[in-house]
Amino acid sequence: MTVKLDFEECLKDSPRFRAAIESVEGDVSELETRLDKLVKQCNSMLEAGKVYCQNNKNFVTGLRELGHYCSGDITMSECLEKFSNKLSVILEAQGELIEATQRSVKAKLQSFVKEDVKRFKDVRKEFERSSESLEAALSRNAQAPRGKQHEVEEASHALLNARKAFRSEALDYVLQINVVESKKKTDILNAMLSMMEAQAQFFQQGHESLAELEEYRKNLSDQHTHLVLNSAREKRDMEQRHAAIKTKDMSYDDSIMDFSPDAVSGIAMEGYLYKRASNAFKTWSRRWFTIQKNQLVYQKKFKDQPTVVVEDLRLCTVKPCSDHERRFCFEVVSPSKSCLLQADSERQLQGWISAVQNSIASAFQDRREAPHSPRWRERCSSVSTGSGALSAEQESAGTEALEEVQKIPGNGQCCDCGEPGPDWASINLGITLCIVCSGIHRSLGVHFSKVRSLTLDSWEPELVRLMCELGNTAINRIYEARIDEITIKKPHPSSPRQDKESWIRSKYVEKKFIQKLPETGRVAPLRRSSARRNRANTQERPGGRPPIKPKPNRATLPRLTGLSQSDLVQKNHTGFHQDEEEEEDLSTLHPGALLYRSASLQNFPVMADAIAHGADVNWVNTAEDSSTPLIQAVSANSLAACEFLLQNGANVNQADSNGRGPLHHATILGHTGLVCLFLKRGADYNARDKDQKDPITIAVENANADIVTLLRIAKMNKEMREMDGAFGQSGDETYHDIFRDFSQMASNNPEKLKRRSTDIKTP
The missing domain is CATH 2.30.29.30 (Pleckstrin-homology domain (PH domain)/Phosphotyrosine-binding domain (PTB))
Known part of the structure; x- marks a missing residue:
């Protein structure tokens, strides 16, 4: 027990004793005031807590009712049920916390004020009464006359009794002071410790309860990210359709x-x-x-x-x-x-x-003829004489092709942060991405990156071919060529989103890490393998095919102050044959001309590098009849190269000086797969060259049955859509099925697209 006042000092009744008593009485009075205030505040807190708990219970009840309303949606109902149950557990623990606080703080402090402080006040009154009696006895004893022995004896006896009573009360008072001082410490500390113990237990229970949902919350967060991306894609599609419909004449409702x-x-x-x-x-x-x-x-x-x-x-x-x-x-x-x-x-x-x-x-029919049945398809295909039934053996090629994309070197990890197992891709860059980086790429805009899901979206065969030609390793050689010279660290899978976003913007938008163009070129000569030359010539039509233009004259192409991509002119990971290679030094070409030449050579890393250095994808070579990189890719009969250029903004209808666009050249050369690709990308099949020939006329003259079929079906489909009016469908499903079959065949079995017919009639 803490001794506030000494008992011996109390017997002396010295001025020090009186001063100490006054100090103690002031402290006890201040303590009583503060404890009364604290008890009232605690009471208000407890009442507010009870109201808060009741409102929370009402909220949890509302969550449960909303979960019953959303019972048809498994994700929503499961989420609301789990969260409302956990909130109920937390609320029960909070109710226990309120009860514990009431027991430990309010009850104990009130007991101290009402019992111990009250007892202190009672003893103080007795002490003050005995002190006054002693003062009176001392005064009477001092005034007793010397000659009156009787009064002297009475005064002495009264003083003796008063002093005895005062000392007894003073000792009791000192004892009570020391008791109050000691209990003040023990009771207040005990109350605070009990309250904080209850608080700790409450938060521990809440943490343990919520920790049970950690895995579920993580999975739900991933689902939410997918939903956000899908919602953004659907919103974009709706906005595009809304804008397209608003451009139509809506004076009449012809839906x-x-x-x-x-x-x-x-x-x-x-x-x-x-x-x-x-x-x-x-x-x-x-x-x-x-x-x-x-x-x-x-x-x-x-x-x-x-x-x-x-x-x-x-x-x-x-x-x-x-x-x-x-x-x-x-x-x-x-x-x-x-x-x-x-x-x-x-x-x-x-x-x-x-x-x-x-x-x-x-x-009157026993059953309707399904619009996508084989009979309907046969009727659509009959617009072209000699066009046989298309093969359907490629139906399962999509899944296998996507697996091939993920097997490309470097594609097993996210191109930007290294997250394993990426299931998103940027189709114009030719890379695979994790879901976080794909969201950042999508925010850059389609002029920088076009994001598509490897598992949720449909993939065309030529797009799969393109993805297999590039890959994360090849692209990072371009966009991270100077990474060792830069102090910025590449993010890892666990890096914060803001670090990944800063890296991706620096890499693709600001292009901080690509190899700068020096004053003198130091690019190794490009080699075009004989295998690729032969593949480019496999579908040449004997006899009447116009001669292929010679390679560009280096003196006629604009020059730049060098090009430093020594790593990027290496052979593509798909591999080139090494026999009969011919060299061509492209080190002095500026990006536009480099894209032009690399498109004809089908060197995808160099094409990607040229675009990274700002090449105009629609660059025109005035020395070769204003030909473009896309027309060069057509001459090389490369589906993937054409797809790469189109995904990066190439104009599918840009014509050369002879008025021939990519569709004209593909038709002249008999590249059926390319014709199919350009028609799907919106090529104008009615465009005429300087000889006033459109692609259909050229295809008929060349007796190419497959190309005639494609052109006529595309024309028929457009006419059907125009007849349907502003609210018509975006295209007949059969039309898409036929073009999908041709795309599969062009990508996987091009030898089947060599059919010719001599009895095609002019349209």
């Missing part, structure tokens, strides 16, 4: 012209029509009409039960009513009744009449 007899919903045709009532008033009402299940029905509201106008379309006919006073009227006549209807325009009138007639014809 009902989409007659689809094989729609998944079973609705072949739908839209608003005015219907004349059969009553005496002959009133007109606007209703939503639908052709479904060989019936013509209508309804006013979506939830209304449809009213059947014609039970069986096989028993009715349709005809226009040009003699009626209202415009755009037609009549559906059945044996039992007739129904007069009105469209909003002449086009809608014809569309509805055609739809009813087609539905009547379909109703």
